[in-house]
Amino acid sequence: MKTGLNFRDILARYGILIVLIGLSVVFAIATSGQFFSIENIFNILKQVAVVGIISVGMTMVLLTGGIDLSVGSIAGVGCVVTASLLLKGVNVWLVILAVLAISTLIGLLNGFFINVMQIPPLITTLAMMTSIRGVAYLITGGLPIFGFKSDILVLGQGYVGFLPVPVIVMVAVFIVGIVFVQNTRYGRYMYGVGGNEEATRLSGISVKKIKYIVYSISGLLAGLAGMVMLARINSGTPKMGQGYEMDVITAVVLGGVSISGGEGKLGFVIVGVLIMGVLTNGLILLNVQEYVQWVIKGMALIAAVGFDRFIQQRKVKAVAA
Amino acid sequence: MDETILSFDHITKLFPGVRALDDVSMQFRKGEIHAIVGENGAGKSTLIKILSGAYQPTEGTIRVLGSTFTAHSHYTPHESLAMGISVIYQEFNLIPYLSVAENIFYGREAVKGGFVDRKHMAGETRRLCREMGIELDPRTKVKELSVAYQQIVEIVKSLSRDVKIVVMDEPTAPLTNKEIESLFGIVRKMKARGVTVLYISHRLEEVFQICDRVSVMRDGKYITTRNTSEVGIKELIGFMIGRELSQDYPQAAGGAAEVVLSVRGLTTEKIKDVSFQLHRGEILGLGGLVGSGRSETVRALFGADRLKSGQIAILGKDCRIASPADAIRHSLGLLPEDRKRHGLVIGMQVKENITYGILKLLSRFGLVSAAQQKRISLELKDSLKIKTPKITQLTRNLSGGNQQKVVLAKWLATKCDILIFDEPTRGIDVGTKQEIYGLMRELTRQGKSIVMISSEMPELIGMSDRILIMHEGRVNGILARDDFSQERILEIASGTTANMGASR
Numbered sequence: 001m002k003t004g005l006n007f008r009d010i011l012a013r014y015g016i017l018i019v020l021i022g023l024s025v026v027f028a029i030a031t032s033g034q035f036f037s038i039e040n041i042f043n044i045l046k047q048v049a050v051v052g053i054i055s056v057g058m059t060m061v062l063l064t065g066g067i068d069l070s071v072g073s074i075a076g077v078g079c080v081v082t083a084s085l086l087l088k089g090v091n092v093w094l095v096i097l098a099v100l101a102i103s104t105l106i107g108l109l110n111g112f113f114i115n116v117m118q119i120p121p122l123i124t125t126l127a128m129m130t131s132i133r134g135v136a137y138l139i140t141g142g143l144p145i146f147g148f149k150s151d152i153l154v155l156g157q158g159y160v161g162f163l164p165v166p167v168i169v170m171v172a173v174f175i176v177g178i179v180f181v182q183n184t185r186y187g188r189y190m191y192g193v194g195g196n197e198e199a200t201r202l203s204g205i206s207v208k209k210i211k212y213i214v215y216s217i218s219g220l221l222a223g224l225a226g227m228v229m230l231a232r233i234n235s236g237t238p239k240m241g242q243g244y245e246m247d248v249i250t251a252v253v254l255g256g257v258s259i260s261g262g263e264g265k266l267g268f269v270i271v272g273v274l275i276m277g278v279l280t281n282g283l284i285l286l287n288v289q290e291y292v293q294w295v296i297k298g299m300a301l302i303a304a305v306g307f308d309r310f311i312q313q314r315k316v317k318a319v320a321a
Numbered sequence: 322m323d324e325t326i327l328s329f330d331h332i333t334k335l336f337p338g339v340r341a342l343d344d345v346s347m348q349f350r351k352g353e354i355h356a357i358v359g360e361n362g363a364g365k366s367t368l369i370k371i372l373s374g375a376y377q378p379t380e381g382t383i384r385v386l387g388s389t390f391t392a393h394s395h396y397t398p399h400e401s402l403a404m405g406i407s408v409i410y411q412e413f414n415l416i417p418y419l420s421v422a423e424n425i426f427y428g429r430e431a432v433k434g435g436f437v438d439r440k441h442m443a444g445e446t447r448r449l450c451r452e453m454g455i456e457l458d459p460r461t462k463v464k465e466l467s468v469a470y471q472q473i474v475e476i477v478k479s480l481s482r483d484v485k486i487v488v489m490d491e492p493t494a495p496l497t498n499k500e501i502e503s504l505f506g507i508v509r510k511m512k513a514r515g516v517t518v519l520y521i522s523h524r525l526e527e528v529f530q531i532c533d534r535v536s537v538m539r540d541g542k543y544i545t546t547r548n549t550s551e552v553g554i555k556e557l558i559g560f561m562i563g564r565e566l567s568q569d570y571p572q573a574a575g576g577a578a579e580v581v582l583s584v585r586g587l588t589t590e591k592i593k594d595v596s597f598q599l600h601r602g603e604i605l606g607l608g609g610l611v612g613s614g615r616s617e618t619v620r621a622l623f624g625a626d627r628l629k630s631g632q633i634a635i636l637g638k639d640c641r642i643a644s645p646a647d648a649i650r651h652s653l654g655l656l657p658e659d660r661k662r663h664g665l666v667i668g669m670q671v672k673e674n675i676t677y678g679i680l681k682l683l684s685r686f687g688l689v690s691a692a693q694q695k696r697i698s699l700e701l702k703d704s705l706k707i708k709t710p711k712i713t714q715l716t717r718n719l720s721g722g723n724q725q726k727v728v729l730a731k732w733l734a735t736k737c738d739i740l741i742f743d744e745p746t747r748g749i750d751v752g753t754k755q756e757i758y759g760l761m762r763e764l765t766r767q768g769k770s771i772v773m774i775s776s777e778m779p780e781l782i783g784m785s786d787r788i789l790i791m792h793e794g795r796v797n798g799i800l801a802r803d804d805f806s807q808e809r810i811l812e813i814a815s816g817t818t819a820n821m822g823a824s825r
Contacts, residue, residue: 183688185680195666203678204649
C-alpha cells in the first residue's frame with residue numbers, strides 16, 4: 001500500500017479529512033468567524049459525544065458486514081431507565097451498572113436473532129428499533145421524567161480542567177475501541193468475518209461469538225450514550241435518541257468503513273463523526289431550518305455510501321487486471 | 322476457411338504500475354477453435370476484456386468482423402455484443418429463478434400484443450437445442466439445472482444472438498468427463514456453423530483434443546501460435562513458462578505403517594458409510610466424478626457439515642468433530658477448492674491470513690504481538706517461497722498459486738498434522754503447480770499426512786500413494802500404487818466395477 005500513492009489512493013485515504021477542513025472553512029466564512037471560536041469548537045465536541053460513542057460500536061458491527069439500527073432506541077431506553085431509577089433513589093453506580101447491563105443484553109438479543117434464528121441484521125435490528133422504542137414509552141407512560149438530582153449529571157455537564165466530561169468519555173471509548181479493533185484477535189476477526197465469513201469459520205473461529213461480541217458492544221455503548229444524553233439535558237423523555245442510527249451510520253461510513261464489511265479504520269471514524277458535528281453546528285449557526293438539515297444529512301449518507309461504492313468498484317477493476 | 326475474422330494489432334494495455342499487455346498481435350480465423358494458453362497473469366483475461374469492450378487498450382488496433390477500433394474509439398461492451406461477440410465466463414450470468422427460455426431471451430424478449438411471447442421463445446429455444454443435439458426443456462428454471470446444463474444455457478444464449486465469436490474461459494473446470502465430451506460435441510457443432518471459438522484452458526490435454534490452433538502468452542507478451550497437430554505438450558509448456566519443464570511428479574515417499582486418521586462409517590446428507598485409514602507420511606488421493614461425494618467427505622471430516630453417524634479417530638483416539646474449530650484442535654487443516662471464497666480473507670494482508678488461525682497463541686494480555694506475527698509470517702513466506710513484495714501486501718493482489726501457498730502457510734502455522742487438499746492446483750499455473758507438488762512431498766517427508774481430492778487424473782496418479790475412489794456418495798474402491806491406471810480408476814469411479822483390495 002505504501003508504494004505508488006496515486007491520486008485515487010490519496011482521495012480514498014484522506015478525502016474525508018479534506019471534506020472536514022473544507023466544510024469548516026466554508027462555515028467559518030459564512031458565519032464570519034463565529035464558527036471557529038473556542039467556545040463553538042467545544043460546543044461541537046460536546047454535541048458529537050453521543051454520536052461518537054455509539055459510532056465506535058457501529059463501526060465494529062459494520063466491519064463484520066452487519067448493521068445495527070436499534071442503537072437510537074437502546075440509547076432512548078438507557079435514558080429513561082436511568083431517569084426512572086434515579087427518581088426512585090437508587091444508587092447512581094448501581095444505576096449505571098444496571099443500564100449498561102440492560103443495553104448489553106439487548107445487543108446480545110440482536111446477536112441471538114441474527115445467529116440462531118438467522119434473521120438478517122437489517123431486519124433484526126429494525127424490528128428491535130421499534131420494539132425497544134415501544135419499551136421506552138411504556139416505562140415512562142409517554143411522559144418525560146425529570147426532577148432528580150444526581151452525580152450522573154457530571155457525565156453530561158461536568159468538566160475536568162477545561163475538558164468537558166462527555167468529550168473525555170468519547171475519547172476514552174475511541175481509544176479503547178481502537179486498541180480493541182486493531183490489536184486484539186477479536187478485533188482482527190471482525191475484519192475476517194466481514195471480509196470472508198466462510199473462510200473465517202473454516203479457520204476454526206467462531207463467527208457467532210464474534211457477532212455476539214459486536215452487537216453486545218454496540219448495545220453497551222448505545223446505553224452509555226443514552227446516559228450521557230440524559231445527563232446533558234437533565235430529563236428523560238422516551239423519544240430521546242430517535243433517528244440517531246442515521247447520524248451514526250452516516251458518520252461511520254463517512255469515516256471510510258465499508259458498508260459491505262471487512263474494511264475501514266476506527267481512527268478515521270472520528271473524522272466522520274466530526275463532519276456530522278460540524279455540519280449540524282454550522283447549519284444551526286446559519287439558522288437553517290431543521291427540516292432542511294434532514295434533507296442535507298440524508299444526502300450526506302448517500303454521498304458517503306456512493307463514494308465507498310466508487311472506491312470499491314475501482315478496486316475490483318484494478319484486481320481484475 | 323482461412324479468412325481472418327479477428328485480429329489484435331500491437332495491443333498494449335497499461336494499468337498503474339503494470340504492463341498487462343505488451344505489444345500483442347494475434348489473428349483468429351473464421352470457424353476455428355483457437356486456444357489461448359499461458360500461466361496466470363500472462364494477460365489472457367486482459368486480452369479477452371479488451372475484446373469484450375470491458376477495457377480500452379492503451380495502444381493498438383482491433384480489427385473485428387470488418388470494423389476497426391483503436392485506443393480512442395471507445396469500443397463498448399454493448400457494441401461488442403451487437404457485433405456477435407460473446408464471452409462465457411466461469412461464473413455464469415444467469416438469473417436462477419427464470420426459465421431457460423427466459424434466460425436465453427433476457428433483455429430482448431419476444432413480445433406479442435404487449436405481453437411476453439413465451440410460446441415463441443420456448444419454440445426458438447427448442448430449435449436451437451435441437452440443432453446442437455441437446456435435450457433441454459425451455460421451461461425448466463435455471464436454478465434446477467446442473468452446472469453443465471447452465472453452461473449449455475449460456476452457449477445457447479450466445480447462439481440465439483447469432484454469435485460470430487465465442488470466448489470460453491475455462492469451460493470444463495466444473496464438468497465431469499462425460500459432460501466434457503458433450504461440451505466438446507457442442508463446440509464442434511458451433512465450429513461447423515462457422516463460429517470462431519476462443520478457448521482458454523489450463524488443461525492442456527483438452528487443448529490438443531479440441532483446438533485447431535493454439536496461441537501462447539507469457540508475461541503480457543505474445544509468444545507464438547502453432548497448429549495443435551504440429552506441437553507437443555512439453556514444447557507448449559516450454560513456451561508458456563519460457564523453459565523446458567519436466568512434467569514429472571516428485572518421487573513418492575510411501576506412508577509408514579502408523580495410522581494417524583481412521584474414519585469409520587461416516588454418513589451425512591450427501592455421503593454414506595465412508596470408511597478409510599490414513600497413514601503417517603502418506604498422500605491418500607480421493608478420486609471420483611464431480612458430485613461423487615469427495616468434497617462432502619472432507620467437509621464432514623473437517624466438521625464443516627453435520628455428521629449423521631460415523632466415527633473419527635486420530636492417532637487411535639476417538640474424537641468428536643462437530644465444528645472446524647474441533648477439527649483444528651485435533652490438528653487437521655483444510656485447503657479448500659475455492660480458496661478465495663473459503664480459504665482466505667483476500668482483503669486482508671498476507672501476514673494476517675497466515676496467522677489467522679493462531680492469533681490466540683500470539684496474544685498476550687489480549688493484545689496480538691505484531692512482532693511475533695511478523696516473524697512467523699516471514700519464516701513461512703521464505704520457507705514456502707511465497708512471491709510477494711512484502712507480507713503487508715493485500716492477499717487479493719497475489720497470483721492464484723501464491724494465494725494457495727498462503728492458505729498452506731496458515732495451516733502450517735497451526736502446526737497441524739493432517740492436511741486436506743481439495744483440488745490443490747486448480748487454476749494454478751504450471752510452474753507453481755510443480756512447487757506445490759514439491760511442498761506436498763516435503764510435508765509428507767516431515768511426517769505430515771495428506772488427503773488430496775483431485776479431478777486431474779495425472780495429478781491423482783502422480784501424487785497419491787493410494788487412491789480411494791468414490792461413487793454416488795460411497796467408497797467404491799481403494800487402489801494401491803502398483804494398481805494405478807487411468808482406466809481402472811475411471812471404471813471404479815463410474816460404478817462399473819468395485820475394488821476394495823488395498824484398504825489395509
